[in-house]
Amino acid sequence: MHIFRGKAKRIFRSLLTNPILIIGYWLFCYELASLCMYGRVNNNFYIFLLCIVFFISIITFTTIRIIKDREYESKKSKTWKYISIVIIVAITLFYGVEIYKSATNYGGKLAWTIERLKNERSVEFEHNNIYEYGVEGIFEDINKEYPLPKKLYMASDFKLTFNADGTITSFDTFVYGKNEDGKEETFLIAYDKNKSQDITLRLNGYADADYDEDKLVEPLIKTVNAIPVQQTVSQWNESKYGLVYYGKRNWGYNTEGIININEDGKEHKLEHAASEIIGYTVSIFVSGKEEELIPARYHLIGDPNWSKSNTTPTQDHSKEKQQELTNNNEQFFLSKEVGYRLNFVDKALGSSFYSLSMTVDGGETWEVINEDPFNGTIGGPSGITFLNDQLGFLGATRPSGNEGELYRTDDGGTTFNKVNYTPHEVKLEYTQSIISPFDSPSMPYEKDGVLNMLVGQGADGDYNSNSSALYQSKDNGETWEYVKEVTSN
Known part of the structure; x- marks a missing residue:
């Protein structure tokens, strides 16, 4: 037994002071820290396999040598023994700290893996046909295993795709609400038919919850149930x-x-x-x-x-109600007599063509003054205003409704040019990505001798409670300067 212990110590000391093994240990720790920080298992697999083969080979070779009483390790100086120990400890501490960082505060891939193991769940997706179950079936399947709050709000949009036979192929959203105990709960919900047959659910996330009634989930469920x-x-x-x-x-x-x-x-x-x-x-x-x-x-x-939402009143409605509709997205009166009107001309592939007419007798007669004020096609008009008999603006939306454009005239509507402004960029707090959410300008208005324009987010806007960017112009709308972000509250 004493001899065995003695040889085991000699094997350990020999391995500990083997410079080749130390280099291999450093390479192994480096790759392990890299794996914990960045993932990329496929890239590191062969290196780890090589390291394991290398370690087994060195240990086997050293063990055989010591057992045969070869005095390989005894020839090494005490100084090198201490140096090798210091090197191994330094390597272990340095890469140990790196691995710890990658495992905490979402500092690396390892942290996300740990978080996923703690909070990610799978739910069997049974109600996977939108024609039969709408989107209500999604929440029913989840609710069977993980009870959802009765009143749900969206922290992100709800997006879903499906095939012609009604089979749901993907969806994702982030919802939250308070359970029966008044505690806030969050649910990051995702599904991709190409990756899994189950719904992926992540719990205990951060939703920046404001409980905005405009983001209720219930209208989504009820509306889809009603839609054919x-x-x-x-x-x-x-x-x-x-x-x-x-x-x-x-x-x-x-x-x-x-x-x-x-x-x-x-x-x-x-x-x-x-x-x-x-x-x-x-x-x-x-x-x-x-x-x-x-x-x-x-x-x-x-x-x-x-x-x-209402339809346009018929001729039987009162004169007062018609007066309320005098100025809208397609018509504007600068005075009792002078007015401007956009006329629908044609439509093709989701785009529309408009002309611009003018009246000087209160709407009794109209004359076309510009056959193509938008210089092409648009999705639809989003506004019209004239600040005087020369300076005016037209708003247009893209066919998708997600973006808009503004056109300016300084010759009474004879010609229009597209208004250019520098998009305001914002950094998302949690993803650190840069976006330009403000892309739908509204009609400019004058205040204290300066033109003001709010640029909204269009139909797909959801940044910061659908806030807007305020721009100002001191040269009658030729150039615009960003001022600040404003909310609708």
Whole structure:
């Protein structure tokens, strides 16, 4: 036994002071720290395998040598023994700290792996056909295993794709709410049919919860239940479709694609709007062809807090009500006699053509003064205003409704030029990515001799409670300078 212990100590000392083994140990620690920080298992696999083979070979070779009483390790000086120990300790401490950093405060891949193991769950996805179960089936499947708060809010948008047969192929959203004990709970929900047949659920995230009623999940579920989804997509005859829900949205007077629907599925498509169209909107579209084919944008009506949209009054309505509609997105009166009006001319592939008319007799007669004020096609007009008989502005939306443009005239509408302004960039707090969310300019207005313009986020806006960027111009709208970000509150 004494001899065995003696040889074991000699083997250990010999390995500890072997310079080749120390180099191999350093390489192993370096690759291990790299793996913990960046992942990339495939890149490091062969290096780890080589290190293991190397360690086994050195240990085997050294053990055989010591057992045969070869005095290899005894020839090494005490100084080198101490140096080798210091080197090994230094390597261990240095890379140990690096691995620790990668495992804490989301400092590396290891931290995310640990977080995923702690909080990621899989849920069997049974109700995976949107024609049969809508989106309610998604939340039912989750609720069976992980009870959801009764009142859910979205911290991000709800996006879903499905095939022509109704099979759901992907979706993702981030929802939160308070459970029965009043404790906040979050659920990052994702599904990709190509990766897994189960719903991936991540718990205990950070939602920056503000409990904004405009981001309720309930209108999404009820609206999809009312929509004849299969009938809606059959008009396009494509293989893949999408569904998106951003919460409550303000479409202004743009009626393109807007469909009012009640809980019984009765539809009423808007042709003209008598007031701003505001409501929880569920949009169904053809994936990849949003610019070509106008999405079907459904508003569930019935609850006055959920939707506000009306058709243009008929001639039987009162004169007072008609007067309220004098100035809207397509018509503007500078005075009682002088007015301007955008006229719909034609439509093709989701884009529209407009001309501009002018009246000097209070609307009795109109004369076209510009046959193409937008210099091409647009999705729809988003506003018209004239500050005097020479300076005026027109607003336009893209066919998708996600972006807008502004056009300026300084010759009374004879010619228009597109207004350019430097997009304001913001850094997202948690992803550190740079985005330019403000892309939908509204009509400029004058205050204290300066023109002001709010640039919103369009139909897809969800940054900072759908805030806007304020720009100002001191040269009648030729150039614009960013001032600050403003919220609607």
